[in-house]
Amino acid sequence: MTEIIDGEAVAADVRGAVADEVTRLSDAGVEPGLATVLMSDDPASETYVSMKQRDCEEVGIESFHVEIDADAPASELYETIDDLNDRGDVHGILVQLPLPDHVDKRTVLRRIDPEKDVDGFHPENVGRLVAGDARFKPCTPHGVQKLLDAYDVETEGADAVVVGRSDIVGKPMANLLIQKSPTGNATTTVCHSRTEDLEAKLAGADLVVAAAGLPEFVDGSMLKEGATVIDVGINRVDADTEKGYELVGDVDYESASEVAGAITPVPGGVGPMTRAMLLYNTVKAAGLQRGVDVNLP
Numbered sequence: 001m002t003e004i005i006d007g008e009a010v011a012a013d014v015r016g017a018v019a020d021e022v023t024r025l026s027d028a029g030v031e032p033g034l035a036t037v038l039m040s041d042d043p044a045s046e047t048y049v050s051m052k053q054r055d056c057e058e059v060g061i062e063s064f065h066v067e068i069d070a071d072a073p074a075s076e077l078y079e080t081i082d083d084l085n086d087r088g089d090v091h092g093i094l095v096q097l098p099l100p101d102h103v104d105k106r107t108v109l110r111r112i113d114p115e116k117d118v119d120g121f122h123p124e125n126v127g128r129l130v131a132g133d134a135r136f137k138p139c140t141p142h143g144v145q146k147l148l149d150a151y152d153v154e155t156e157g158a159d160a161v162v163v164g165r166s167d168i169v170g171k172p173m174a175n176l177l178i179q180k181s182p183t184g185n186a187t188t189t190v191c192h193s194r195t196e197d198l199e200a201k202l203a204g205a206d207l208v209v210a211a212a213g214l215p216e217f218v219d220g221s222m223l224k225e226g227a228t229v230i231d232v233g234i235n236r237v238d239a240d241t242e243k244g245y246e247l248v249g250d251v252d253y254e255s256a257s258e259v260a261g262a263i264t265p266v267p268g269g270v271g272p273m274t275r276a277m278l279l280y281n282t283v284k285a286a287g288l289q290r291g292v293d294v295n296l297p
């Protein structure tokens with residue numbers, strides 16, 4: 001029987017633990033705050049940002065939102081970041097990606113105070129993660145780790161394949177999987193668009209993390225019987241539905257679920273975990289900045 005990994009349920013547990021810590025912090029006089037910055041007209045980005053605000057409300061994190069015209073000069077975004085860096089009531093800053101073409105992502109990410117970089121994208125935090133001394137683990141790979149832990153997926157000595165090499169998912173995911181930890185110690189292969197024989201790499205994989213951003217790129221015929229399949233993809237594809245689209249992962253769920261030992265659905269898998277780990281990092285950031293210990297699993 002294929003086990004369906006319930007990301008909504010694990011995310012709800014994480015939010016519960018975060019809410020308890022928010023209460024403890026607020027008893028200590030600290031009110032954690034997250035600022036989201038949106039510089040885009042993309043409807044998907046708008047949806048995600050509003051979901052993040054709702055999540056904050058649920059766990060008692062103060063949320064602040066700044067919208068910048070997608071045509072505005074980059075300097076406007078820099079000034080916004082500088083202001084948020086200086087504010088005592090903002091402990092976490094998330095600049096929603098992707099940014100418009102005329103704005104250089106690297107410059108923006110470096111401008112965020114690394115202690116407020118709850119995405120974990122600042123080079124200082126990337127470096128710390130790679131060095132095994134993470135400050136903020138990027139939300140999606142961290143969420144995947146929590147799912148593996150919650151479902152007792154054995155990673156030690158396992159053959160893991162990460163499909164996708166992005167800075168926000170593939171690279172940090174591979175780093176976490178090779179590290180010495182209860183959800184690491186895996187022999188990890190990173191595949192990408194130039195990989196010559198993806199089928200051969202996947203055929204031996206005990207754990208597959210699909211994060212290529214390509215709808216239904218991985219299907220059941222490519223998987224080893226009993227493999228754990230984590231689908232990071234959230235692709236909007238045109239469909240005859242009320243919204244005019246449906247969400248599909250990077251994995252063809254129907255065929256993969258017949259072969260996999262355990263699999264995450266889309267929606268309801270990794271997505272809710274990404275959002276939950278953002279709340280986790282925000283509370284951690286508030287504790288760090290205010291010198292209060294935070295106990296989060």
Ligand SMILES: Nc1nc(=O)c2c([nH]1)NC[C@@H]1CN(c3ccc(C(=O)N[C@@H](CCC(=O)O)C(=O)O)cc3)C=[N+]21
Pocket residue numbers: 047048051094095096097098119139234247266267268269270271272274275
């Ligand atoms: N600085 C930055 N940080 C991010 O973390 C970031 C970003 N930019 N840009 C865009 C991506 C995408 N992302 C998602 C998170 C959760 C869901 C999510 O919760 N999805 C739900 C369904 C959502 C729906 O219904 O559309 C699910 O999978 O069940 C989706 C997408 C975070 N991102």
